[in-house]
Amino acid sequence: MLEAPLSLRERKKLKTRQTIRREAYRLIAEQGYENTTVDQIAAAAEVSPSTFFRYFATKEDLVLTDEYDPAMIEALLARPSDESFLRSCREALTELVRHLLEHDREELVVRMRLIKDVPALRSRIFDATSPPQRLYLAVLTRRAGVQEPTFAMRITAAALAAATAEAVLQWAEAGGAEDFADLIDRTFAILEDGFTSL
Incomplete structure (x- = not known):
């Protein structure tokens, strides 16, 4: 159900999404949810804030x-x-x-x-x-x-x-x-x- 092959573009998008989420969880564990900003998450994931919002509203x-x-x-x-x-x-x-x-x-x-x-x-x-x-x-x-x-x-x-x-x-x-x-x-x-x- 979850193992359909992904195109190269889809794999890159998935990797970026997972990186953003992983870095967010790391920051949240360190400083709490409320104290973690989108700008901090984006910087940690090495993407721009606008890229963050392309993946997460x-x-x-x-x-x-x-x-x-x-x-x-x-x-x-x-x-x-x-x-x-x-x-x-x-x-x-x-x-x-x-x-x-x-x-x-x-x-x-x-x-x-x-x-x-x-x-x-x-x-x-x-x-x-x-x-x-x-x-x-x-x-x-x-x-x-x-x-x-x-x-x-x-x-x-x-x-x-x-x-x-x-x-x-x-x-x-x-x-x-x-x-x-x-x-x-x-x-x-x-x-x-x-x-x-x-």
């Missing part, structure tokens, strides 16, 4: 977005067309998280702890324009073959994004001790169950 997006969204969209669209969207999300996201834990666990832990500890990041994951909510909405409209999302689609995307955000916070608050993939799977199991177990 804001400092918050550096933590909240990643390279896996296209893979997640592709995985969701590849699921059986007669499968419920909840089941598709459960299968695709659980698989993606297992891959992340295997290959990028340390960075994932850093990101989740920042989301938990930094109020600006924590509030953004529950925002209506959060990356997960936009992703779910994009896939729902594409699967339905419509240009504009319906009210039901917006409600579904909002509910899924909120549930995903709660799973992220639960994992971060436990210090990454829980199996994140199992936590995601349980999250979607509760949604699929329609809250009947409550």
Whole structure:
């Protein structure tokens, strides 16, 4: 799902993006999130501030977005067309998280702890324009073959994004001790169950 070959240009862009993020996390570890500026991150990554903003719209997006969204969209669209969207999300996201834990666990832990500890990041994951909510909405409209999302689609995307955000916070608050993939799977199991177990 995540290992499609990249062109030379795409590899260079990915390398720059990863360098910016790596240097940002190093600076944040040294001086804190609020005290770390975009100018400092850009200088450490040896890029201009304008280059930083080509890759990340804001400092918050550096933590909240990643390279896996296209893979997640592709995985969701590849699921059986007669499968419920909840089941598709459960299968695709659980698989993606297992891959992340295997290959990028340390960075994932850093990101989740920042989301938990930094109020600006924590509030953004529950925002209506959060990356997960936009992703779910994009896939729902594409699967339905419509240009504009319906009210039901917006409600579904909002509910899924909120549930995903709660799973992220639960994992971060436990210090990454829980199996994140199992936590995601349980999250979607509760949604699929329609809250009947409550």
